[in-house]
Amino acid sequence: MRxxxxxxxxxxxxxxxxxxxxxxxxxxRQPLALNRVLYATRKAAVKPQxxxxxxxxxxxxxxxxxxxxxxxGEIRRLLAKGLALLSGREWDQNLEFSTSLVLRAxxxxxxxxxxxxxxxxxxxxxxxxxxxxxxxxxxxxxxGGALALQGVPVKIKDLGFVEAVGRDFMDEPARIETDLSGIxxxxxxxxxxxxxxxxxxxxxxxxxxxxxxxxxRITAITRELGSMTGFDAxxxxxxxxxxxxxxxxxxxxxxxNLDIVRELAAAETVLASLKSGKDPFSGRTGDMKRxxxxxxxxxIMPYRVYVPQSYRGDKEYPLIIALHGLGANxxxxxxxxxxxxxxxxxxxxxxxxxxxxxRTDGGYGVALLRAGGDAAAIRxxxxxxxxxxxxxxxxxxxxxxxxxxxxxxxxSMGAIGTWYLGAKYPEIWAALAPFSGSGNPASIEKMKNIPxxxxxxxxxxxxxxxxxxxxxxxxxxxxxxxxYIEVAGGDHLNVVxxxxxxxxxxxxxxxxxxx
Numbered sequence: 001m002r003x004x005x006x007x008x009x010x011x012x013x014x015x016x017x018x019x020x021x022x023x024x025x026x027x028x029r030q031p032l033a034l035n036r037v038l039y040a041t042r043k044a045a046v047k048p049q050x051x052x053x054x055x056x057x058x059x060x061x062x063x064x065x066x067x068x069x070x071x072x073g074e075i076r077r078l079l080a081k082g083l084a085l086l087s088g089r090e091w092d093q094n095l096e097f098s099t100s101l102v103l104r105a106x107x108x109x110x111x112x113x114x115x116x117x118x119x120x121x122x123x124x125x126x127x128x129x130x131x132x133x134x135x136x137x138x139x140x141x142x143x144g145g146a147l148a149l150q151g152v153p154v155k156i157k158d159l160g161f162v163e164a165v166g167r168d169f170m171d172e173p174a175r176i177e178t179d180l181s182g183i184x185x186x187x188x189x190x191x192x193x194x195x196x197x198x199x200x201x202x203x204x205x206x207x208x209x210x211x212x213x214x215x216x217r218i219t220a221i222t223r224e225l226g227s228m229t230g231f232d233a234x235x236x237x238x239x240x241x242x243x244x245x246x247x248x249x250x251x252x253x254x255x256x257n258l259d260i261v262r263e264l265a266a267a268e269t270v271l272a273s274l275k276s277g278k279d280p281f282s283g284r285t286g287d288m289k290r291x292x293x294x295x296x297x298x299x300i301m302p303y304r305v306y307v308p309q310s311y312r313g314d315k316e317y318p319l320i321i322a323l324h325g326l327g328a329n330x331x332x333x334x335x336x337x338x339x340x341x342x343x344x345x346x347x348x349x350x351x352x353x354x355x356x357x358x359r360t361d362g363g364y365g366v367a368l369l370r371a372g373g374d375a376a377a378i379r380x381x382x383x384x385x386x387x388x389x390x391x392x393x394x395x396x397x398x399x400x401x402x403x404x405x406x407x408x409x410x411x412s413m414g415a416i417g418t419w420y421l422g423a424k425y426p427e428i429w430a431a432l433a434p435f436s437g438s439g440n441p442a443s444i445e446k447m448k449n450i451p452x453x454x455x456x457x458x459x460x461x462x463x464x465x466x467x468x469x470x471x472x473x474x475x476x477x478x479x480x481x482x483x484y485i486e487v488a489g490g491d492h493l494n495v496v497x498x499x500x501x502x503x504x505x506x507x508x509x510x511x512x513x514x515x
Contacts, residue, residue, distance in 0.1 A: 021115065029102070030254065031361035032072060034327040035079045037462060041492075042086045044461040048223050056087050067199045070374065073123035093128040098202035098439060100126045101169070103192055107247040108255050111214040112180045120174040120192055122203060129202070130167040134194045138176060143187040143207065155191075157183070165194070185211050185261055207409060209260045213381050217264060218242055225271060233292075234279065236300045237270045240291040243300040252299075256329065277362030281398075287334060287342055291392060297358060297383045303391045306342045307399070308354040318405035318430075318507065319395055320345065321388065322354040323364055325436075328355045332411070338497035344504050351399055355391040357417070359382040364410075364417030365424070388421065392428070404512040409433035409503060411496050412463055420470065422447050431510040433503040435496045436460055438467025441474035451481040453506040455499045457490020481510070 008289070048056045059082040066074040080099040081091045084183070089095070100122045110116055119138065138159040165174035188210060193203040225238050236243075241263035247253045266289075273280040281288065285307040294301045311317060322341065324332035333341045333354050345352045357364050362384025367377050395401055408429050410418040415437020422432045423443035431451040450476065456468035465486065475482045483506055487495045 007275045032325065033361045035076065037326055039079045039082050041462045042083055046086045048086065052085065056082060077124050093126065094201055097126040097128045100124050101202050101204035103190060103204040103206035106158045107249045109209045109211065109214065109248055109260055112183055112210040112212050114387065115177055116180050117175055117177045118206060120169050122169040125170055127401045130196065133164040133167055134196055135161065135163050136176065137195065138178060139191050140183065141189040141191055143189050170260050177287050180210060182212055209258060210218060221267060221271065223386055228274065231274045232400050234274060235291045238267045240300045240302060241267050247299065285311050292390065294383065294387055294390060299316045301358065301387050302330055302356055304334050304354040306345045307344050308349050310349060315401055316400045316402035316444060317349060317351050318407065319351040319353065319401045320407045320409060321392055322352060323388065323410030323413030323417045324354065325356065325414050327360050329360055330354045337500065340497050340500045344500055348504050348508065350504070351401065353391050353395045353396060355388050358387045363413060364388055364421060366416055366420045407433065407507045410437065411435040412437060412492065419443060422450060426450055430512045431507050433506065436463050438463055438493050439471045441470050444471065444474040444478050444480060448478045448480050450509040453483045453503055455485045455495050457492065457495040458486045459489050462492040
């Protein structure tokens with residue numbers, strides 16, 4: 001029954017991917033939670049006093065009211081205002097106008113052989129008085145490369161000057177058609193600068209990925225997979241980039257750093273293997289990306305896996321589930337923190353799995369604890385938790401996992417999730433390793449039989465060290481076996497990589513049957 005349901009849902013995903021693109025969808029923006037964290041971190045660093053403090057307190061009060069009313073555009077305006085004030089800038093009409101602007105389109109993953117229309121929109125009404133229509137200068141910028149990585153825009157082409165695009169982009173978004181033919185495949189940034197007469201007063205940008213012949217390529221993959229039978233569990237491995245493109249275009253997920261060209265090539269490689277009757281992941285070791293269908297969400301989820309070179313399936317291996325921080329993804333513990341986790345996993349003989357957690361700001365279920373959370377936030381948290389637990393199930397299904405040695409670690413939001421999932425499923429975890437996190441000290445009682453290694457920097461401005469200190473104090477009172485590493489001068493990020501070895505050494509000493 002489960003297999004049949006999965007096949008029906010995968011067929012539905014195929015149908016949606018194959019369908020013509022919808023007329024209009026807003027593109028997803030940077031998670032609001034990440035903006036809040038950036039603002040809170042900046043405020044902690046500046047420590048506003050006097051007149052600045054009065055201004056920031058007023059902004060905070062307005063943010064609370066806008067949050068209560070669910071006015072996300074107003075929240076974004078206020079966060080931008082707060083950041084400007086904390087950076088020593090005046091919040092003037094030009095800055096407010098520019099912050100109100102967004103650039104959107106029907107598609108973000110673009111077939112460069114087709115005409116491409118973008119829209120200038122606004123997320124709130126600014127105070128600036130505009131007595132005449134504005135003009136627009138459109139340009140294309142390269143994403144990547146040394147200058148781009150330093151935040152310096154690299155313009156590669158002017159796409160045109162448009163007169164009289166309007167002045168109220170909330171009521172009447174301005175549509176501008178561009179010609180992207182002849183541009184090499186890859187990631188880019190479209191930028192529109194608005195001018196009042198000849199004076200620039202604001203701009204908006206949109207990240208896109210160009211791929212020549214994208215629509216035909218998607219059609220070919222979809223039709224070929226649709227004609228196949230069998231390998232139901234592996235079909236998401238082929239469908240993932242198509243499903244991701246669809247969700248990006250529909251505004252459900254942020255574009256992020258996914259390499260569409262590479263992912264499509266990987267999907268075609270898997271498809272070729274399935275056509276020959278082979279499972280491309282059978283017997284494979286090392287670092288790999290896997291995918292599965294999260295049925296409750298109706299989306300295909302990615303997760304990153306490391307399998308030691310010594311793995312042959314003839315004995316049980318310990319497993320680490322690694323949870324990324326806010327705004328990161330399933331690649332974080334593999335490509336970040338000095339890339340130490342896969343190296344240590346190979347050295348110590350550990351399987352590692354890093355789930356996305358449904359969204360980069362999913363929270364692994366923790367949002368369920370927040371009073372007054374709306375239905376969308378609760379649903380996202382439920383899917384995030386379900387993603388983690390489903391990845392755990394898949395690892396146990398696909399590999400010989402030692403049930404006595406399943407470990408959970410996380411950084412920042414992932415550390416908060418580690419303590420949440422540790423308390424909710426205490427029977428699973430042999431030990432926990434939260435880095436730079438916070439939790440509910442009352443939950444320690446549910447985890448009193450789980451050994452824990454906690455790492456935090458005392459100069460962390462993003463998640464203050466007091467969060468870990470409170471949890472460790474509760475561990476002491478409950479007699480929890482633990483190790484606490486507080487790094488003098490350590491910030492939110494730099495304490496992770498250097499202490500991953502200590503985490504695995506701690507895991508090596510603990511298993512479920514020796515508590």
